[in-house]
Amino acid sequence: MEVILVPDPAAAGAVAADAICALLDRKPDAVLGLATGGSPLAIYDELARRHRAGRVSFAAARGFTLDEYVGLPADHPESYRNVIDRDFVSRVDFPPGAVQGPDGLAVDVEAECAEYEAAIGRAGGVDLQILGIGTDGHIAFNEPGSSLASRTRIKSLTRQTRMDNARFFGGDVAAVPVHCLTQGLATILEARHVVLVATGAHKAEAVGQLIEGPISARWPATVLQLHPRATVLVDDDAATRLELGDYYRQTYRAKPDWQGI
Incomplete structure (x- = not known):
């Protein structure tokens, strides 16, 4: 896991x-995993700015969202299909239908989850997955106690x-759905x-567990310690519980430019 400490959300973005x-320069038809919520907004804002400047295109790319609420009407503004379109997809040049998510209105939930897994596989898998982290350590909607071997499910x-x-x-709170597909x-x-x-002080405990804690279903994001190429971008406010902050800063400063992230 590579830990990069940055001063603020804009720098992380x-x-x-x-x-x-x-990634898109070397593989224009890359498959992106797209997260919703507040954490990735700085990324989407920066990518939209670069797209307007003619520096990046998503015309050959595809995308898959992480999750969807169960039972929200298709036209609800907080349906994640609508959120990702508003926050990112409509601001760049993805072709129509290039970004898809699980169907939270599916009659057969198990079949929908299996088909979503299959769709990701048919696309060749996700090249780069954007993630945020919840205050309780969840990623996507994998809440504490989730199996580390879990697949797409309700x-x-x-x-x-x-x-x-x-x-x-x-x-x-009562308006927030109780169930999701993730x-x-x-x-x-x-x-x-x-x-x-x-980003933010309210994420500090989750960040500390993610980076320096033991791998545990209690903090689902800790499973990323097993990933061969995980990059964690943390702003100063979210880094306050890290014991090895100076080491992470030193390591990133000494990193060869050719490695990228």
């Missing part, structure tokens, strides 16, 4: 955007996650490169 642009959301997401539903931890681990962004 720039580093992640560098990696995505480099999950019940913890009250903490629903409280964290209530800000998107007018502050009303890529599993084993599914996420199959991405060839994982880039996780964590």
Whole structure:
């Protein structure tokens, strides 16, 4: 796991955007894993800015989202299909239908989850997966206690996650769905490169566990310690629980330019 400490969310967005642009330069038809929520917004803002400047194109790329609420109407503004379109897809040049997510309105949930796994496989797998992390250590909607070998499935959301997401539903926890469809931890681990962004003091404990804690289903993100190419971008506020911060800074400063991230 590579840990990169940055001063603020904008700096994290720039580093992640560098990696995505480099990937698309060498592989224009790359498959991107797209996260929703607050953590990746700086990445999407930077990529949209570079696209407007003619520096990057997504015209041959594909994308898969991590998760979807169960039961939200298709036109609900907080459906993750609509969120990712609003936050990113509509701001760049993905072809129509190039970005897909699991169907939270599917009648046969198990079949939908199996088909979503198969669709990722048919696309050749995810080249670069963007991730955030919840205050309780979840990635995608893999809540504490999730199997480290889990695949795409239906999950019940913890009250903490629903409280964290209530800000998107007018502050009303009761309006946040109880269930979701989510890529599993084993599914996420199959991405060839994982880039996780964590910003803000409220993420400090989760970040400490992710980077320096033991691998445990109690903190699902810790499974990324097993990934051969995981990059974790952490701003100063989220890094306060790290004991080895000076080492991470020293390592990144000494890294050869040709390695990238």
